[in-house]
Amino acid sequence: MTIKYLIYELKKWVRDPMMIFLLAYPVIIASVVRFGVPYAQEQFQLSVAPYNHVLAAVLMLLTSAISGAVIGFSILDDRDDKILYAIDVSPVSFDIYMGFRFIMSFMLTYVGSVVALLIANLGGIPVYALLLVPVGIALFSFISAMFINFFASNKVEGFAMMKAGAMIIVFPIASLFFTDYKEFFFGFEPNFWAVKALSVAMLPTLEFNLGFWTYFTVGIFYAFGLNVVTYHIFKKRIMI
């Protein structure tokens, strides 16, 4: 069932031009970073190397928001097609059905983030950070998929919600410019913890309030807990 379900889901994605564009978006942005940034540095005699951790964070956060939108739109499609009624009267539970979506959003964001970082080829990302930080980021994408479905009942509304929801990534990006206690002001946003862990890994000479593992672990637990709470509200909101 699992593999077949994934195949049906992928078929739905590739048959929707907007979904294809969204899936390609992180690759396009990563390519722009890879080729556009060195060109700009050369043209304007600038060095963005000290801000590589910011560029890496932006890439991952965009990937997470886009993956969340893909999954969020897919759930909106199911709601349009009244599929949740059929799931409700089948032996498969709503939780399992949505569980597949969670796994897909996690995998899509994780793989997308790693691939985007590899394409962008930013220097200074240790392998352990390249593989671990996207785990924390990937836990956020399903929250963003649920957020879209809280307020939208069709794709047009969903697109507006995606843009509104994506604004929240401004907070973790802003937090990258603080290293004292003021950074915790941005800690409510779950991605804050992951991008801070990335900063610690990429800027080993700088002093931070916490170490890589503390930022990383708190981020994982926080994002996971937020998924559980959000899911309960989401379920009540969209269940028949």
Add this chain to the structure above:
Amino acid sequence: MFKVSDLRFRYPKNQVDTIKGISFEFDKGEIFGFLGPSGMGKSTTQKLMIRILKNYQGEILYKGKNLNSYDKSIYNDIGVGFEMPVLFSKLTAMENLKFYRDLYPEGVKIRPLLERLGLWEDRHKRVAAFSKGMKSRLNFARAMINDPKVLFLDEPTSGLDPTNARIVKDMISEFRHNGGTVFLTTHMMHDVDELCDRVAFIADGQIREISSPKDLKVRYGKREIRLEYNDDGVASKQVFDLNSIKSNEEFFGILRTKDIITIHSGETTLDEIFIKVTGVKTHE
């Protein structure tokens, strides 16, 4: 098969009950019609019986056990044909049925089902490109995909041309003859007359009448025979009491001596019974 006793239900934001203490039952191998005007509790009752709605008062028994005591495997026995198509519009007919069949431990073969419903040639077409009638037929196929024992059907012939409506009705009849049980909700009184063993009329959350279509038509009809005949070049009509017809010489005299144009009994139609019992016309 199903026994509903003193069922009551109120939607969370409502001030009054939508279902006001209804009781009925139907057996294995029966087609039970559940009829009523829109917004009078018909769909709510069906949603309670298939557990889409919960938190009701009263009791619903399935095979003698409380419905709430079953886990989700109860749906292996049940097929639900919703009024609106419940299909992935971006997937093909074949992909839709395969997806739904994979939700169940067992299912039927897809090809005979689609061939019977005239959809085999279009199996690789996306549902978004289907007409209303094609979606309706595929929706019926979806309800049958798990080889259910009980079918809940809401307007199964809605949007179908007479030929395809005939096919669907024949399939429902065959399902019953093979031991299946059907809970049928429809406004099509002709379908009810043709298919249902018994019917219940619901209005304002209460059951107003339960019986077989035949019994209802006799009870709500008039015990009379209306005769129209040619009386020396003039069309004449006469009504005779059915209770004394065997000794009515005038009636038999007309039959023997006049050219009969039409003979009608006073038996009524389910449409008229619907209006009389629920107080609402069937198209509402």
